[in-house]
Amino acid sequence: MKITSVETYADKDQCLVRILADGAGGAEGWGFAAPFSADITARCIHRFAAPYVLGKDAGDFQNYADEIIRRNYKFLGSFVARSAAGVDTALWDMAAKQAGKPVADFIGKKRDSIPIYASSMRRNPQPLQSEADRLLGFCEQYGFRAVKLHPGIPVNRNVDFYPGCSEELVQRTRRTLPEGIDIIVDVNGNFSSARAIEFGRFLKDNGVCMFEEPCPYWELDEVKKVREACAQFGMPVAAGEQDYMDTAWDRMIEEHIVDVAQPDLLYIGGFTRALRVAARFAEKGVPVTPHTSNRSPIYLMGVHYMSVIDKPYPFLECGVEFTGWEEAAYTSAPEIVGGNAQIPNAPGWGMQIKEDWLKKAEYQMSKL
Amino acid sequence: MKITSVETYADKDQCLVRILADGAGGAEGWGFAAPFSADITARCIHRFAAPYVLGKDAGDFQNYADEIIRRNYKFLGSFVARSAAGVDTALWDMAAKQAGKPVADFIGKKRDSIPIYASSMRRNPQPLQSEADRLLGFCEQYGFRAVKLHPGIPVNRNVDFYPGCSEELVQRTRRTLPEGIDIIVDVNGNFSSARAIEFGRFLKDNGVCMFEEPCPYWELDEVKKVREACAQFGMPVAAGEQDYMDTAWDRMIEEHIVDVAQPDLLYIGGFTRALRVAARFAEKGVPVTPHTSNRSPIYLMGVHYMSVIDKPYPFLECGVEFTGWEEAAYTSAPEIVGGNAQIPNAPGWGMQIKEDWLKKAEYQMSKL
Numbered sequence: 200m201k202i203t204s205v206e207t208y209a210d211k212d213q214c215l216v217r218i219l220a221d222g223a224g225g226a227e228g229w230g231f232a233a234p235f236s237a238d239i240t241a242r243c244i245h246r247f248a249a250p251y252v253l254g255k256d257a258g259d260f261q262n263y264a265d266e267i268i269r270r271n272y273k274f275l276g277s278f279v280a281r282s283a284a285g286v287d288t289a290l291w292d293m294a295a296k297q298a299g300k301p302v303a304d305f306i307g308k309k310r311d312s313i314p315i316y317a318s319s320m321r322r323n324p325q326p327l328q329s330e331a332d333r334l335l336g337f338c339e340q341y342g343f344r345a346v347k348l349h350p351g352i353p354v355n356r357n358v359d360f361y362p363g364c365s366e367e368l369v370q371r372t373r374r375t376l377p378e379g380i381d382i383i384v385d386v387n388g389n390f391s392s393a394r395a396i397e398f399g400r401f402l403k404d405n406g407v408c409m410f411e412e413p414c415p416y417w418e419l420d421e422v423k424k425v426r427e428a429c430a431q432f433g434m435p436v437a438a439g440e441q442d443y444m445d446t447a448w449d450r451m452i453e454e455h456i457v458d459v460a461q462p463d464l465l466y467i468g469g470f471t472r473a474l475r476v477a478a479r480f481a482e483k484g485v486p487v488t489p490h491t492s493n494r495s496p497i498y499l500m501g502v503h504y505m506s507v508i509d510k511p512y513p514f515l516e517c518g519v520e521f522t523g524w525e526e527a528a529y530t531s532a533p534e535i536v537g538g539n540a541q542i543p544n545a546p547g548w549g550m551q552i553k554e555d556w557l558k559k560a561e562y563q564m565s566k567l
Numbered sequence: 568m569k570i571t572s573v574e575t576y577a578d579k580d581q582c583l584v585r586i587l588a589d590g591a592g593g594a595e596g597w598g599f600a601a602p603f604s605a606d607i608t609a610r611c612i613h614r615f616a617a618p619y620v621l622g623k624d625a626g627d628f629q630n631y632a633d634e635i636i637r638r639n640y641k642f643l644g645s646f647v648a649r650s651a652a653g654v655d656t657a658l659w660d661m662a663a664k665q666a667g668k669p670v671a672d673f674i675g676k677k678r679d680s681i682p683i684y685a686s687s688m689r690r691n692p693q694p695l696q697s698e699a700d701r702l703l704g705f706c707e708q709y710g711f712r713a714v715k716l717h718p719g720i721p722v723n724r725n726v727d728f729y730p731g732c733s734e735e736l737v738q739r740t741r742r743t744l745p746e747g748i749d750i751i752v753d754v755n756g757n758f759s760s761a762r763a764i765e766f767g768r769f770l771k772d773n774g775v776c777m778f779e780e781p782c783p784y785w786e787l788d789e790v791k792k793v794r795e796a797c798a799q800f801g802m803p804v805a806a807g808e809q810d811y812m813d814t815a816w817d818r819m820i821e822e823h824i825v826d827v828a829q830p831d832l833l834y835i836g837g838f839t840r841a842l843r844v845a846a847r848f849a850e851k852g853v854p855v856t857p858h859t860s861n862r863s864p865i866y867l868m869g870v871h872y873m874s875v876i877d878k879p880y881p882f883l884e885c886g887v888e889f890t891g892w893e894e895a896a897y898t899s900a901p902e903i904v905g906g907n908a909q910i911p912n913a914p915g916w917g918m919q920i921k922e923d924w925l926k927k928a929e930y931q932m933s934k935l
Contacts, residue, residue, distance in 0.1 A: 239646075272756065276642075278642065354637055441640065441643065446785050
C-alpha cells in the first residue's frame with residue numbers, strides 16, 4: 200500500500216495526524232504528535248516528514264522515523280522528532296487496523312492491566328499541605344499506589360522557589376500518604392550533580408522510591424555521577440523523557456546512566472523508536488516507563504506500550520491535572536479502576552476522535 | 568534601555584528580525600535568523616525567544632541566547648537555536664549602532680581584510696570537468712586562492728551518486744586549478760569513520776588542504792577517530808557547522824576532535840555563542856572559520872566575525888551559487904576584490920535592507 204496523503208489537525212496544544220494509503224479498499228491511520236506548540240509541529244510535519252513518506256510503502260513504516268530524522272540533519276531537534284512521531288504513530292494505527300487488532304495485540308500483548316501512578320504537575324502549591332491532601336484524595340478515589348511530585352523550577356540551576364520548599368513538600372506528602380503508597384520525585388533537571396546527590400540522600404531518608412531527571416538532561420556526565428553516587432545509598436535515578444538523540448540513548452544504555460528509563464513516546468520520535476530503546480534497556484535489566492504526564496492520546500499510547508515491552512517499571516504515569524485540553528480531541532483516555540488502566544480493545548490505538556475538535560482545528564494536507 | 572518589541576519579516580528562505588528598545592531617543596537593531604525554513608523559525612522566535620527578552624535590558628544582551636536555549640529545554644533543537652540567533656544578532660546591531668560603530672570595531676577589529684574561499688554547492692555536476700572549469704573561472708574573476716567542493720550525498724551512509732564520483736571530481740578539480748589555489752572538500756557527514764579515513768588519505772594524496780564534516784556531526788566519537796587517524800598523514804579535519812549543543816562544543820574543544828572549527832554563527836544560537844567558542848578554540852590553538860555557505864546576511868556577519876576573533880583560519884567561506892534569494896533582502900553583501908572581502912564601515916552589521924522585500928515578507932510582532 201502506497202502512502203497517498205498526510206493531513207494534520209492542530210491547535211497550540213496538540214496535533215492529530217491522518218494518513219491515507221491506497222490498495223484494496225484503502226487504509227487509514229490516525230497518529231498524534233507531541234503536545235505543546237503543536238501548531239508549529241504541524242507545519243514541521245508537512246515540511247520535514249510528509250515529503251519522506253508520501254509515495255512510500257505503508258508496510259515499511261518502521262523505517263520512516265529514523266529516515267525523517269537523518270534526512271533533516273540541518274534541522275535536528277525536538278520539532279523534527281515530534282514530526283516523525285506524528286507520522287510513525289499514524290502508521291502504527293494503520294497497520295494494526297489493517298490487521299483488525301489493537302496495537303498492543305498487533306505487537307503481542309504481555310499484560311492486560313497497567314498499574315498507574317498519579318503525576319501532579321503543581322510546582323509550588325501553597326499551602327504545601329493542600330498538595331499532599333489533594334494527592335491523598337486521588338489515591339482514595341482512583342486506587343493509585345504511587346504518586347509523583349514535581350517540586351522546584353525546571354532547569355533553574357539549583358534555585359528553588361524558596362530555600363527548603365521542595366524538601367518540605369516531599370516531607371509533608373510522605374507524612375500524609377499511607378506507607379503503601381510510593382512517592383516519585385521529579386526535579387526536571389534543576390540540579391548540579393553535587394546538589395542532586397545531596398537531594399537524593401534526602402529523598403532516600405524520606406522514603407521516596409525514585410528520583411527523576413536530577414540534572415539538565417543533555418549533561419549526561421552529570422546524570423551519570425548522580426546515578427553512581429545515589430546507587431551507594433539505594434536511591435534509583437530515572438531520566439530520558441526529553442531525549443531524541445540516538446547518541447544520548449546509546450550512552451544511557453551502554454554506560455548505565457539511569458536505573459529507570461523514561462522515553463517519551465513522541466519526543467523520542469515515535470513508537471517505533473521508543474520500542475527499540477525499551478528492548479535495549481530490557482537486555483541490560485533496566486526497567487522502562489514512558490513519560491506520559493497528561494491525559495492526551497500520549498497516555499493511551501503509553502498504556503499500549505506498557506502492555507508489550509519486556510521489562511516495564513511497576514507503574515505508568517498519568518497526569519491528574521485534568522486541564523481541559525488533554526481530552527479535548529478524543530473520548531478514549533483509558534479509565535483507571537483500582538489504580539489500573541485497561542488495554543483498549545478497539546483496533547489500532549483505539550483513539551475515538553471528537554469531530555467537533557477536528558472542525559475547529561487548523562487543517563493542512565500534503566498529498567502525492 | 569528596555570526591549571519593547573520584536574518583529575520578524577520572513578519568507579521560506581530567510582528571516583530578518585527587528586528589535587526596538589526605549590530610552591533616550593529609542594534604539595533599533597536588525598538581526599538575521601538562520602536561512603532555510605525561516606518561516607518556521609519566525610514563528611519560533613515569537614513563541615520561544617521574544618517572551619524571554621521583552622522588557623529586559625538591551626545592555627545585557629549577551630546573556631539572552633543562552634537563556635532562550637535553556638528555558639526552552641522541552642523544545643531543544645535547531646529551531647530554538649536559530650530563534651536565539653535572530654534575537655542575539657539584532658541586539659548586537661543595536662549595541663554597535665548605539666556606539667556609532669560597525670560591530671567589528673565595537674568589539675575590537677584585529678584585521679581589515681578577510682581572504683575568502685569560493686564555496687561550490689553543486690553536488691553531482693555533470694560533466695564533472697564543467698565544475699572544475701567553473702571554479703577556475705571564479706578564481707580568475709575574483710582572485711580566490713582557495714575553493715571548496717561538496718561532493719557526494721549528505722549523511723547518506725557511505726553511498727555516493729555512483730562509485731568513484733567524488734574521487735573523480737576532486738582529481739579533476741586539482742588538475743584544473745593552478746598549484747597556488749587550495750582545495751577544501753566537505754562530504755557533509757556522509758561517511759563512517761573507516762570510509763572517512765580512507766577518503767582522507769585519498770584527499771592527502773591529491774593535494775587537498777582540509778577535509779570537512781567526514782561523519783554525521785552528532786557522532787563525535789566517529790569524528791574523533793577520523794581526526795586522530797588523519798593527523799597521522801597530515802590531513803586536517805574540520806567540523807562544527809551544524810552544532811548548537813554546548814556539550815558538543817565542550818567535547819570538540821576539550822578532546823581535540825577538530826583541527827579547524829566551523830561554527831555557523833546562526834545555527835549555533837547567535838554571534839555571542841559563536842564568539843565564545845572561537846575564544847575557547849583559540850586558547851587550544853585551533854583555528855576557526857564560520858560556516859557561511861551563501862551570500863545572505865550570514866556572510867556579512869562572517870566578515871565581522873573573522874575580523875575580531877583571535878585565531879582565524881586563513882580563509883572565510885563565501886557561496887558562489889548566486890541563487891537569487893541570498894541577496895533578495897539586502898544590498899550590502901561584502902564585495903570581493905583580489906580574493907578578499909572588506910569589513911563594512913557602516914554602524915552595526917552594515918546591513919542595508921531592501922524595503923520592497925520587507926513589504927512582501929510575512930510580518931509578525933511581539934511587544935510589551
